[in-house]
Amino acid sequence: MSQVEMVVNGRKVSGTVEDRTLLVHYLREHLGMTGTHVGCDTSQCGACVVHMDGKAVKSCSILAAQASGSDIVTIEGLANGADLHPVQAAFREHHGLQCGFCTPGMIMAATDMIARHPEGLDEKTVRAELEGNICRCTGYHNIVKAILAASKAMGKAGKGKTKKAA
């Protein structure tokens, strides 16, 4: 067993887990935060994407023990109370989801992508950057639109700078 402790969405958490516990299972089953999804379970689909120390990672391919000591942000950590994060708002506005299963991973990937491209995004870059996220409903078109819109809105709001955690 491993003693793990980390900061999840700004809250310090700790617990004892089996060493083989995946980060995604720690989040879902130990912390009850089921926003992060398990899709393929073979590290292809990206439904499990969270941010670890500010970087998008696949939480189904990382042990909770490996993540101990880090700062984790999940989909639950993005909105500010009732105010959606700009990427969440853009997904709603542009109908960037249908069944919604991939959406938490898409949004965590999108916020990471926008943070890494403060100069702004174009469609080609967004599509290439979505390599690690699979959606079986939308055909990606509205997801791409939503990310481009969010990138633009956030660029304006923060003059090219984005919130560190998101």
Add this chain to the structure above:
Amino acid sequence: MYSTNYHRASSVADAVKLLKKADDGKFVSGGMTLIPAMKTRLAAPSDLVDLRHVPELKGVKISGKTVTIGAATTHAEVAANAKLASVCPAICNLAAHIGDPHVRHMGTIGGSIANNDPAADYPAALLALGATIFTNKREIAADKFFTGLFETALKDDEVITAVAFTAPAKCGYAKFPNPASRYAMTGVFVAKAKDGVRVAVTGAGEDGVFRSKEIEAALSKKFDASALEGVSVSAGTLMSDIHANAEYRANLVVVMAKRAVASANG
């Protein structure tokens, strides 16, 4: 996943000590291959020794044309290193196309070459660049390091600490990625240095990464895609699988070599 015991190493010496104590332990760095392999029970190490928090294994150093990349440097860090891009852009470009952005945030150069997947990108680069692999015990030339499918010259308790190479006058990489996995169905790295042209092929060989003598000979005469017109490579020792047969890969080797040279000549 079968049960395992996780240990976090604080230094290379600590990592070796932890592994020695284990029954059937393995080093883990980014874990982007090992953790999925454990989930599918293809691997079941009794212990994992995590190298990701060892400071001495991290970072890129550039001195003149000599490039040293710490083993625990992630693909994303290599891809985004502007100083490295100014002396050897091809290696940044290669790193930028491994897996996907999330995988690149975790996966490391040391992990990639220690695993020596026959379709991984880095082995082709290191072999073509004539790189040196540094471990806690010795230096190993890339020519001697990659010994077969998922096989390397590494001993069980040997840790890769860094890789180093001299940036050549020109180099380039092109791969035909498998549309699902993004691993190379064939990838070719070409390098033109003072001591000649070296060409390494990944994703195609039955025994993993290899140097293509046919393409090296043609490019030694003229380092240009036109020199590869009419050149063919033997399908004899190439892989056949559900994605492509050996003949198809033999053709891809030449096509990817042409693209790699074109990119090297920029």
